[in-house]
Amino acid sequence: MKPTILAWEGHLAQNRRRSVHTVRAYVATAHRLVEFLSGHWGAAVTGERLTALTAAELRAFLAARRADGLGNASAARELSAVRAFLDFAVGAGTTPRLTGPRVKKGVPRPISxxxxxxxxxxxxxxxxxxxxxxxxxxxxxxxxxxxxxxxxxxxxxxxxxxxxxxxxxxxxxxxxxxxxxxxxxxxxxxxxxxxxxxxxxxxxxxxxxxxxxxxxxxxxxxxxxxxxxxxxxxxxxxxxxxxxxxxxxxxxxxxxxxxxxxxxxxxxxxxxxxxxxxxxxxxxxxxxxxxxxx
Missing domain, CATH: 1.10.443.10 (Intergrase catalytic core)
Known part of the structure; x- marks a missing residue:
């Protein structure tokens, strides 16, 4: 999947005009997903395998990330990055959809x-x-x-x-x-x-x-x-x-x-x-x- 992730990185930076920090974070998520699925399936991750990805497997990935200590906001961003990568790699609308964790919007704290x-x-x-x-x-x-x-x-x-x-x-x-x-x-x-x-x-x-x-x-x-x-x-x-x-x-x-x-x-x-x-x-x-x- 390395060529796909590399192409996605270029797509985020050039076509989507995402910030350097966003590109870095999204690409890191893609690598984590591929590494997890490789261990979960016991085989190399390919585009064809990704098209058969199930909601249960996505939930397993997110559960593993939550076990690493991710809070609701970080987990929601991780899921957003995963969705974006899968839409790019296998086509929009073909990947399972999950409801992300509820994130309470914090109110900014201004100073006088x-x-x-x-x-x-x-x-x-x-x-x-x-x-x-x-x-x-x-x-x-x-x-x-x-x-x-x-x-x-x-x-x-x-x-x-x-x-x-x-x-x-x-x-x-x-x-x-x-x-x-x-x-x-x-x-x-x-x-x-x-x-x-x-x-x-x-x-x-x-x-x-x-x-x-x-x-x-x-x-x-x-x-x-x-x-x-x-x-x-x-x-x-x-x-x-x-x-x-x-x-x-x-x-x-x-x-x-x-x-x-x-x-x-x-x-x-x-x-x-x-x-x-x-x-x-x-x-x-x-x-x-x-x-x-x-």
Whole structure:
């Protein structure tokens, strides 16, 4: 099945435009499925054998994965990857369908505007050099001020300079959207660009690591983790929480759900609707804290 898995990997990356992380995870699932079936059947796995795959055999694979400690959410993603691979390998509609485990959608945990700014300031204050401080501030302000995913921010190139009132962002599946730039965010990026010791050409990364390469997202995550400990913020205060906060605060100020969908780059409105639950949760917190009978 190696040629089939290799072809599927190319299909995911080129035709489906899946992210690098998604491609890696889906391909790993395909290898796990083939390895399991090979042991289960005691024979090599072929396309012909896969067409005869039963629901019971799929359940056995998922049971083995659950025995490895997979939770409901991970098991649901594993089943989704298996379905996609089998549809590619033997044809859509020919594989058995199973009902995946129920996954309770978690409500994002936003932080307040003051906490978002304090977090970015603390990360910047802890940087070893002024240009690194300016870089980290600019990245975190893009997440909170423009709602970017961290991967989207780090994928920006020098082509965005000079900055205008809006920014063109390429998100998941290579979809492009336009987001407005707050003056504070624009000033942060321009300050970083002025201090950066590396030349920023149109075709080079905007945000650089210490040696001039592409900035690793893990560095930002670790800096945020250290800052949240110093500030006493919750464990869910991550770079992505800044994007959640961007969405929640806009919705709380009356932003239209469709407009928010465009700003976040969500393919489906259902992905954006989760923020209505966030806003409702905030209203309930205010009610409980303020009402004398609550």
């Amino acid at each position: 505007p003051d906490e978002a700014v304090a977090l970015a300031e603390d990360v910047a204050d802890s940087a070893a050099e002024p240009w690194v401080a300016a870089r980290d501030w600019a990245v975190l302000m893009l997440l909170y001020g423009a709602g970017l995913r961290i991967g989207e921010a780090l994928a920006l190139t020098g082509a965005i300079l000079p900055l205008g009132a809006t920014l063109s962002v390429t998100g998941k599946r290579q979809k492009t959207r336009i987001v407005p730039l707050l003056p504070q965010v624009r000033a942060g990026i321009e300050h970083y660009a002025a201090l950066c010791p590396w030349p920023i050409a149109r075709d080079t990364p905007l945000f650089r690591g210490a040696k001039g390469g592409v900035l690793d997202a893990a560095l930002i995550r670790r800096a945020v983790q250290a800052a949240r400990v110093r500030l006493g913020l919750g464990d869910r205060t991550t770079p992505h929480a800044l994007r959640h906060s961007f969405a929640t605060h806009l919705l709380g100020r009356g932003a239209d759900l469709r407009a928010l969908q465009e700003l976040l780059g969500h393919a489906s409105l259902s992905s954006t609707q989760i923020y209505t639950a966030v806003d409702a949760a905030h209203l309930m917190d205010v009610y409980r804290n303020a009402h004398p009978r609550a």
